[in-house]
Amino acid sequence: MILHRLKDLRNDVVSVLWLSLSLFLGLSLYSYRAADPSWNSLGLNSKPLNWCGYLGSFSADFLYQFFGMSSWVFVVFLFFLSYQVLRSHQSTKTKKQIWLVLLLVASSALAELYFSHLKYYSGHVGVGGTIGSFLSVTLKKALNFYGATLFLTTFLAIGLLTITDWTLPGLGKKISTVLSFLGKTLWEGALRLVRGWHPLRSMAKRSLPKLPKRAHIPTIFNDDPEPFTHREPVVSMADDEDLWEEPTSEDIEEEAPRRRRRVQLKKKVQRKIANWKLPEIGMLEDPPASRYRVDQSEVNNKSKILVDKLSQFSVTGEVMGAKPGPAVTMFEFKPKADVKISKITELADDLSLALSSESVRIIAPIPGRDVVGIETSNANRETVYLKDIIAHEQFWNDDVKLPMALGREANGSPKVVDLRRMPHLLVAGTTGSGKSVFVVCALTGLLFRHSPKTLRLILIDPKQVDLSTFNDIPHLLMPTICEPKKAVSALKWAVKEMEKRYRSMSKFGARGLEAFNEKVADFDKDKIAQHEAYNQELDDQKRHNETYYYTPQPYIVIVVEEFGDLMAVDKANVEQLVVRLAQMARASGIHLILAMQSPRKDVVTGLIKTNIPGRISFKVASKMDSRIILDESGAERLLARGDMLFLAPGYAKPTRHHGPWVTESEIASIMDYWAEQGEPEYDQSAMNMTKGSGVSFADELGGEGGVEEYDERYDEILAWAASMKEVSASLIQRKFRIGYPRAARLIETMEREGVIGPANGSKPRQVLVNSFEDRQP
Known part of the structure; x- marks a missing residue:
């Protein structure tokens, strides 16, 4: 009898030990933290947050790493073994303990076979762990998917029957009992719900207050005035109206094979400007019906x-x-x-x-x-579609003259900025960062708001790839420039154009391009003819620097895709031209967008940074590059494909945005739409300056400069020289305030054309013609 009692006591102790081990492992697994000290992170100086301390932290990490979430099967069967020993007063056999481990291995492999995509604890823990992953991959190679499933299921069934001492008929009876109980419970619950539905409904109507049609559930901790979960309006255009108004509902239409949403604009916008029709936003593809939300x-x-x-x-x-x-x-x-x-x-x-x-x-x-x-x-990233940003009412705000679709802010709200107020922009980013896509999206957005009557473009693309899709649109002032030397001439033409616009604004007492356009728009035909005759007289007298505009002028946006290539070819001239445009061109309606891959010090110089406060940086290679473009580090830690930091003028810190995406087919449809309305009408003076190559900008300011063959002031100086008896380079330099190298080149050109005689030592050269027309062709 004493032996019998000792045996019962031993079984009770074993049962309690199994139960304690089950509870210990359960608490350890439940309170697991990836940051706690473990086999992978030996931070013994830090206190673990696991409920069972260091031992619990290490145990949970061991089980999760080797068996994944299937470790809970081990906990359940330990609890079952404790119950079985307590009920039968018999200790478990070693065979059952071995089968328990094998059952854990099989369950982890089967779980990994079906649910390998599931990750827990921020991706640290899978469903099957290392052992389950290895075994499932091995069996899949040997037996394929269904063979591996059959093998593991058979193994699980044998292990389950061995551990529980159940028989197949007994197991089937237990399963049928459970299913019968669940079915009966569900059926009775459904009957009670049907019987109590009408009284419950009437009581709810009397007692519950009316809820608003659309309740806002804010994102966790989000106190932003424009929450992430708001829906933007979508634009759909009518074909035969100059002004259109969109309905206010937000329809969801299903298109095979995926659902998409159609946007609608709650605003009247002007679609026809003069003889030009703006493109429909329907040309852009509809984004998916649902946006990705962070869990x-x-x-x-x-x-x-x-x-x-x-x-x-x-x-x-x-x-x-x-x-x-x-x-x-x-x-x-x-x-x-x-x-x-x-x-x-x-x-x-x-x-x-x-x-x-x-x-x-x-x-x-x-x-x-x-x-x-x-x-x-985020574990998964949301694609920001250009259509969502262009469809937003910010983009169509009347105060925003040159809208740029920047993308979405860090909290998900759309962001549109006005290039006119920036007024110039530096963009930097390595290959694959999204820089070129952003430039294309910015230009595409401008084409939705402006016709060639209100916007002209100068595109400089040394890579000959990114901006080639814009070659045939009528907004171009000149063909897309691919040669850096011609790009310098184009920038110089922009400086001349800026000076002419300032003369025009000064003549009519306007302080900016918008005020100038408003004043000259009221001129009648007689007044326009009067100004036209006066400008023709100035041209006849070779006084080109005194001509002015008397009709409304468009905005001019100059886009340089790889600014570093221009600086490498002619740094001195390019820097002076860009700095002068950045300093003065804002009021005249001329704006710069300079993009580059590597913002080195010799590319983004101090003068350029000082005069261009608007900056965007995508992912860059180093902290140094980030400091050059943004005046602080951080851009080197950005993600690829559209992740950017935007430093707005007047702000000390940049803000994070995610740029929009547009497909090549969408761009092609918009470019074809504009190309069908008319061919590009290039500006003749700009074409002449890029074909012939003007003098260096340093020479024009009276300094030493580069070498160019054509001088746009040659005819003016030639007419003056014909009225003189003798001329020299020094005399031309003092008279027209130009550099000596430029004056010497003009003397050589006059000699070739027979205007002046050969050199006679240090004496001035004799003039051989009496008028401008007497020169040799």
């Missing part, structure tokens, strides 16, 4: 990992808010008073590792706030 659990989990990881480095605080966006989620972390900000900025790489994030960028602090911004990449 709430992902945000909560990342915020916990963030706090845990920072606490390991003695950086304590709390997450005050989180703003999910298309590509990144920004967490607002408020450190405690004794934490130095510099200590947080040094942990970007550690946080990136802990969060399994492609990149982490730290804003310390957020301007005007008492929190630090920590931006982490």
Whole structure:
């Protein structure tokens, strides 16, 4: 009898041990944190947050790494073994314990075979772990998918019967009992619901207040006035109306094979300008019906990992808010008073590792706030479509004259900026960062708002690829320029055009292009004819520098796709021309967009940076490049494909945006639409200057310059020389305030044409003609 009692006591102890082990492992697995000390992170100096301490942290990490989420099968069967020993008062056999381990291996392999795409704890834990992954891959190679499924299912069934001591008839009876109970419960519940539906409905009508038609559920911690979850209007255009108004409903139409949404604009916009019709937004493809949303659990989990990881480095605080966006989620972390900000900025790489994030960028602090911004990449990124941004009412605001579709902000709201107010833009980004796509989207957006009557373009594309699709549109002032030397001439023409516009505005008392266009738009035919006759008289007298405009003038946007190539060919002239345009061209309606791959110091010089405050940086190669373009680091941590930092004029810190995407077929349809309305009408003076090559800009200012064959002031100087008896380079230099090298080249040209005689030592040369027409052809 004593032996019998000792045997029962032993079985009770074994049962309690099995139960304790089951509870210990269950609590350890449930409270698992990826940042806790483990086999992969030996941070013994930091305190684990696991409910079972260091042992629980290491045990949970071991099970999750080897068996994944299938480790919970082990916990369940340990609990079952404890119950079985307690009920039968018999200790478990070694055979059952071995089968328990084999059952765990088989379940992890089967789970990995079907659900390998599922990841937990920010991607640290899979469903089957290392063993399950290895076994499922091996069996799939040997037996294919269905053979591996049959093998593992058979193995599981045998293991289950061995551990539980069930028979097949008994197992079938248990399954049928469970199914019968569930079916009966569901049927009775449905009957009770039907019987109580009408009384419940009438009671709800009497007691519950009316809810608004559309309740807003804010994103976690999101206090932004324009939340991420708002829907933008979509544009659909009518063909035969100059003005159109869109309906206010937001229809969802289904197109095979995927659902798409149609946008509608709640605003009247002008579609016809003079003889030109603006393109329909329907030419752009409809975006998908639903936008990607960051999972709430992902945000909560990342915020916990963030706090845990920072606490390991003695950086304590709390997450005050989180703003999910298309590509990144920004967490607002408020450190405690004794934490130095510099200590947080040094942990970007550690946080990136802990969060399994492609990149982490730290804003310390957020301007005007008492929190630090920590931006982490989302597991899945949302594509920002150009149609969504162009369809937004910001793009059609009457105050925005040159709208640029910047994309979406970090919180998901659309962003449109006015190039006229910037008034120039520097864009930098490495290959694959999205720089060229952004430039194309910016130009495409301008073509939705402007006809050739209100906007003209000068496109400079040394790569001969990115801007070639715009070759046939009527907005071009000259063909797309691919040679850097011709690009210098085009920039010089822009300076001349700027000076002429300033003369025109000065003559009519206007302070800007908009005011000038309003004044001259009221001129009648007689007044226009009077100004035309006066300008013709100035041309006849070779006084080209005194002519002016007396009709409305369009905006001019100059786009340089690879600014570094221009600076490499003729840095001195290009820099002086760009700086002068940047300093003065704003009021005259001329604007620059300079794009480059590498913002080196010899490309983005101090003068250029000072005069072009608007800057956009996509992903760059180094911190140095980021500091050159943005005056601070951070752009080197951006993602590829459209992720950007935008530094607006007057702001100290850049803001993060995700640029829009447009397909080649969409661009082609818009370009074809404009090409069908008319061929490009190139400006003759611009064509002459790019064909012939003007003098260097330094010479025009009276300095030393480069070598060019043609001089646009040659006819003027020749007419003056014909009225003289003798001329010399020094005399021309003083008379017309030009550099000596330029004057010497003019003397050589006159000698070739027979205007003056040969050199006679240091004496002036004799003039051989009496009038401008007497020169040799």
